[in-house]
Amino acid sequence: MKRLRELRKDQATRDKYADVSVNVKDFIFPYFVVEGQGVKEKIETMPGIYRFSIDTLVEDVKECYALGIDKILLFGVIEDNLKDPVGSLAYAEDALVCRAVKAVKAAIPEVCVITDVCLCEYTSHGHCGLLHDHDVDNDTTLPLLAEMAYVHAKAGADFVAPSAMMDGQIEALDQRLKKGGLRDRCKILAYSAKYASAFYGPFRDAADSAPAFGDRKTYQMDFRTHDQGIEEIAADIEEGADWTMVKPAMPYLDMIARGVERFPDTPMVAYQVSGEYSMLKAAAQLGYLDEQRVVYESLIAIKRAGAQYIITYYAKEYMQKWA
Numbered sequence: 163m164k165r166l167r168e169l170r171k172d173q174a175t176r177d178k179y180a181d182v183s184v185n186v187k188d189f190i191f192p193y194f195v196v197e198g199q200g201v202k203e204k205i206e207t208m209p210g211i212y213r214f215s216i217d218t219l220v221e222d223v224k225e226c227y228a229l230g231i232d233k234i235l236l237f238g239v240i241e242d243n244l245k246d247p248v249g250s251l252a253y254a255e256d257a258l259v260c261r262a263v264k265a266v267k268a269a270i271p272e273v274c275v276i277t278d279v280c281l282c283e284y285t286s287h288g289h290c291g292l293l294h295d296h297d298v299d300n301d302t303t304l305p306l307l308a309e310m311a312y313v314h315a316k317a318g319a320d321f322v323a324p325s326a327m328m329d330g331q332i333e334a335l336d337q338r339l340k341k342g343g344l345r346d347r348c349k350i351l352a353y354s355a356k357y358a359s360a361f362y363g364p365f366r367d368a369a370d371s372a373p374a375f376g377d378r379k380t381y382q383m384d385f386r387t388h389d390q391g392i393e394e395i396a397a398d399i400e401e402g403a404d405w406t407m408v409k410p411a412m413p414y415l416d417m418i419a420r421g422v423e424r425f426p427d428t429p430m431v432a433y434q435v436s437g438e439y440s441m442l443k444a445a446a447q448l449g450y451l452d453e454q455r456v457v458y459e460s461l462i463a464i465k466r467a468g469a470q471y472i473i474t475y476y477a478k479e480y481m482q483k484w485a
């Protein structure tokens with residue numbers, strides 16, 4: 163008989179044998195940025211998460227930084243009447259996200275600012291690329307994503323994170339940043355294995371980015387596949403990605419683990435997405451689950467699968483209340 167219970171006989175012994183931990187430096191905290199001043203707007207489906215104008219954003223990032231959170235991810239959210247079929251405000255020189263990046267970097271230069279690069283928040287049809295015959299047109303979308311990344315990098319972004327799931331998007335960004343002389347300063351976090359997931363529901367409410375028709379299944383991955391995720395990660399690394407990602411996180415721990423095993427030299431980021439957050443939040447508010455314990459357990463599971471960094475809407479609350 164193996165006496166494996168010896169390994170967990172008391173707290174000190176369990177601590178001694180713990181393989182993984184959650185640390186503040188693991189966290190990347192996402193933000194939704196809107197135009198205006200003094201805005202801190204509740205998001206109905208994500209209790210505790212807000213849309214901030216640039217001024218209130220800077221104050222909130224300062225609070226996070228004081229808690230030790232030193233990496234953030236920015237999403238721009240614009241008014242419907244400013245959207246157009248080609249997502250012009252995504253890659254304008256003075257785009258909302260560019261101004262947000264400048265303001266954050268001016269106030270707290272130590273914070274690593276990552277920007278999401280995708281057209282769905284800016285197009286009137288709500289798809290992640292240009293449309294042609296009711297489907298996205300991969301190749302004509304690439305230069306626009308590249309331009310968006312370039313203006314973000316020029317504004318001071320440390321990382322650009324293309325999430326449109328267009329083939330060749332990493333190479334397009336890599337080339338554009340090189341041409342602009344910014345590739346040394348700005349890295350690429352590739353949303354590599356991004357699945358067409360219903361767990362993005364609350365995000366689409368937060369970012370007002372639901373597709374006006376159809377779905378994203380021709381570009382985001384089918385979750386009934388085994389190896390396509392690995393192929394996506396391999397392609398992105400080959401095209402020049404510095405970090406890679408699996409998204410969502412908890413329902414896709416297998417893909418995180420396989421990605422890390424296959425590509426041990428590329429840091430793996432896991433995105434605990436809006437639906438994962440809202441699911442835990444809702445159950446906690448109903449008193450069905452112990453929030454602190456399930457959040458800790460979910461973050462540990464993501465680390466145990468092999469993720470080096472976790473994008474999570476829980477980052478700030480975790481550091482305020484549970485660290």
Ligand code: PBG
Binds near residue numbers: 282326363
């Ligand atoms: C696209 C984007 C989405 C998310 C991150 N980037 C929405 C989508 O692809 O439909 C979802 C993140 C979340 O659910 O928290 N710009």
